[in-house]
Amino acid sequence: KAGVTQTxxxxxxxxxxxxxxxxxxxxxHRSVSWYQQTPGQGLQFLFEYFSETQRNKGNFPxxxxxxxxxxxxxxxxxSTLELGDSALYLCASSNHRDRSSPLHFGNGTRLxxx
Amino acid sequence: DQQVKQNSPSLSVQEGRISILNCDYTNSMFDxxxxxKKYPAEGPTFxxxxxxxxxxxxxxxxxxxxxxxxxxLSLHIVPSQPGDSAVYFCAASAHRTGAxNLFFGTGTRLxxxP
Numbered sequence: 001k002a003g004v005t006q007t008x009x010x011x012x013x014x015x016x017x018x019x020x021x022x023x024x025x026x027x028x029h030r031s032v033s034w035y036q037q038t039p040g041q042g043l044q045f046l047f048e049y050f051s052e053t054q055r056n057k058g059n060f061p062x063x064x065x066x067x068x069x070x071x072x073x074x075x076x077x078x079s080t081l082e083l084g085d086s087a088l089y090l091c092a093s094s095n096h097r098d099r100s101s102p103l104h105f106g107n108g109t110r111l112x113x114x
Numbered sequence: 115d116q117q118v119k120q121n122s123p124s125l126s127v128q129e130g131r132i133s134i135l136n137c138d139y140t141n142s143m144f145d146x147x148x149x150x151k152k153y154p155a156e157g158p159t160f161x162x163x164x165x166x167x168x169x170x171x172x173x174x175x176x177x178x179x180x181x182x183x184x185x186x187l188s189l190h191i192v193p194s195q196p197g198d199s200a201v202y203f204c205a206a207s208a209h210r211t212g213a214x215n216l217f218f219g220t221g222t223r224l225x226x227x228p
Contacts, residue, residue: 004157031214033214033215035216035218042116042203042218042219042220042221043158043203043205043216043218044218045214045215045216045217048214048215056211056212056214056215058215090158092157092214099146099163099165099207099213102148102160102163103160103214103216104160105150105157105158105159106157107155107156107157108157
């Protein structure tokens with residue numbers, strides 16, 4: 001079974017631009033979560049989608065948004081990029097929204113904002 | 115406000131010996147704990163978890179211990195193998211904030227010396 005796939009792997013953007021990251025979950029997984037990893041803050045929860053609906057949201061500004069499609073694929077968008085948005089963005093999928101199904105992470109998209 | 119803390123950034127252990135990785139948390143609402151392992155250029159991989167109703171969970175060479183009164187958990191790897199060299203993240207969740215909203219520590223880099 002293929003793992004969680006994130007595209008692109010690397011991205012360089014300029015401050016003020018916007019960016020869209022893509023995530024394909026493991027086949028059959030309906031929950032997709034997004035995390036931001038930075039050297040200073042570690043991994044921080046952005047949001048979770050299940051059945052095309054945002055079910056949970058972390059403490060990030062409204063510039064960070066996402067969506068999920070009917071095939072469970074998800075996209076994350078960051079508008080008006082700031083230098084501090086430079087990070088590794090990780091997508092994770094799970095079969096259910098309960099503890100019996102741990103998160104399976106993709107390899108991430110490395111975003112650099114200049 | 116780091117609610118999950120891994121105070122040792124790195125640990126070196128001889129092959130065949132025990133590796134003990136520690137994690138402390140501050141939020142008493144956390145009721146489920148996980149350990150993830152991360153290799154360079156890959157996403158975190160789930161290792162083992164424990165519910166707050168237990169104080170120990172074993173899976174092969176990996177054992178997690180939970181001390182609720184001390185708000186402390188540890189991961190024991192016995193025997194340690196060179197392939198175990200990676201960054202280990204402790205994570206926690208609370209029923210109220212959602213199973214997939216994980217709070218991560220900043221990681222401990224384990225090096226197993228052959």
